[in-house]
Amino acid sequence: MIEYYKAVYQGGVGELTEKKSRFIATVCPVNNEEEAVSFIESSKKKYWDASHNCSAYVIGENNQIQRCSDDGEPGQTAGKPMLDVLLGEGIHNSAVVVTRYFGGTLLGTGGLVRAYASAVQEGLKNSLIIEKKYAVKLFICTDYNLIGKIQYLLGQRKINIYSSNYTDQVDITVLVPIKELEELKKAVIETTNGKAVLEEINYLYFAQINEEVICFES
Incomplete structure (x- = not known):
């Protein structure tokens, strides 16, 4: 790819x-x-x-x-x-x-x-021309005390949040360009002292059109 x-x-x-x-x-x-x-x-x-x-x-x-x-x-x-x-x-x-x-x-x-x-x-x-980026859909599970730090990391790297769910814990799914995956995972683990749960869900292409994120899953 x-x-x-x-x-x-x-x-x-x-x-x-x-x-x-x-x-x-x-x-x-x-x-x-x-x-x-x-x-x-x-x-x-x-x-x-x-x-x-x-x-x-x-x-x-x-x-x-x-x-x-x-x-x-x-x-x-x-x-x-x-x-x-x-x-x-x-x-x-x-x-x-x-x-x-x-x-x-x-x-x-x-x-x-x-x-x-x-x-x-x-x-x-x-025509509307878009740039498709190859990425990993990454699931991150954490608690309310750490979500702010994770959001700061994502904002620094301009990582797109695909979805989020707030219950007794916080679950977010982000779209991470392939070349940035390992660095982001390392940063999240270090920032949360290994308390955040990370799981790679699948690989896909995505594009951002204005404020909307479009996924192209095969």
Whole structure:
């Protein structure tokens, strides 16, 4: 697992006009190739009257799957530039279709490359991009006398509290990035003189959107 990566959480649409040709970029999050293909087909049906519906997608934490299509445009002038934008921005598990309505003026090879790449950038600007971090969901059980010290440690390290439960003791669950796990566990044990109970529950990716924490459990 990689420690973190960027992905599209909510897709968006961007548009530009170049020499009267209209380029519409539609971005969509996808989890597998089947979803990517389905999204591309639905875009083609929606824009059935367009000159071209070019596409690109990247799937996997390490971009194991990469595909692109020029859909009738001259080779390497549409799909590849679109794919290059996704890879250049470091965005994973995402697909994009750029729809072109031909305006009557040829753009040339360089013009097409710039137009398709720029359209994808416009689409990404209007999408919600998140950073997924690989973490451990860590359970901490302590008493009321020590919870303040633990909360101080978490605040110092900007560790997200996922949930909490206050009864005769205090139970909290936190999301700890992998690289910070051992240091945090050591700090909690030292601060509480070993009185706090720590338990690693599971591993997952999470992202923070404004004040909300979203977990992506497999």
